[in-house]
Amino acid sequence: MNIFENIKTIFLDYDGTIHNSIKIYGPAFRKSYNYLVNLGEAPEKKWNDEEISYWLGFSSKAMWEEFMPNIDPDIRDKASKIIGREIVSQINSGKAVLYPHAIETLRYLKDKGYNLVFLSNCSIGYRDKSKEIFGLDSYFVEMACSEEYHYTPKYKILAILKKKYPTDMVMIGDRFQDIEAGKKNNILTIGCNYGFHKPGELDEADIRIDSIKELKYIF
Structure with a gap:
């Protein structure tokens, strides 16, 4: 039995699922960290991509609360x-x-009649720029980001979101936030091994x- 045979709505994470975001997040993180070092707020450190990728999938609010909880706001x-x-x-x-x-798969799913919903722990500006560059609004019926929801x-x-779309549903992503989202909402989940997950997250x-x-x- 195919547990996905009746799916009508597919929620997709972005970073680590559609977008190989370490390519642009790595340089951005290092630039920000160097700013903190120059202010004397952080020790000098050379960050590698694997270390930085831990934060991909976190909202900005959650990232800073865990990364440097005591820094001046x-x-x-x-x-x-x-x-x-x-x-x-970088974009x-x-x-x-x-x-x-990624694009051919999104096109395939849309053409099959699925409701595709973008759901990312990202900012509005990042979402909008990604939409502009890659034409993502051609595939998604909605592109939701956590900044719109005050980083909840x-x-x-x-x-x-799930109240707006037909069941059955599935949540697809590469981090524990994605699997948690699906499980807490009683919908199926697909974990992406190729993304930025750490052991046990999927x-x-x-x-x-x-x-x-x-x-x-x-x-």
Whole structure:
């Protein structure tokens, strides 16, 4: 039995699921961290991509609360804005990269009649710039981001969104926030092995995939 045979609505995470975001987040994080070092707010450190990728999937609010909980709020906000500006600059410079087969898979799912809903712990500006560059609004019926919901946890945003769309549903993503969102809303989950998850984060997913292209064989 195919547990996904009656699915009508597909919620998709963005970073680590559709977008290989370490390519632009890494430089943005390092620039922000160097700002903090120059202010004497952080020790010098050379961050590698694996260390930085831990924060991909977190909302900005959750990231800073865990990363530097005791920093002055004004300094934190400036550091956060540096990341945001640099990410947009990286996208404008053509450095953003989607995973192989991402667009063809989104097109396939849309053409099959699924309701595709973008759900990301990202800012409005980042969402809008990604939409502009990659034409994502051609595939998604809605593109929701956590800033629109005051950076509330993803599972709470999903609880709001799911009321608007037909069941059955599935949540697809690469981090624990995505699996948690699906489980807490009693919908199926697909974990993306190719993203930025850490050991154990995807253990409760109903199935796992090694490429976004595999969705074409599931749906």
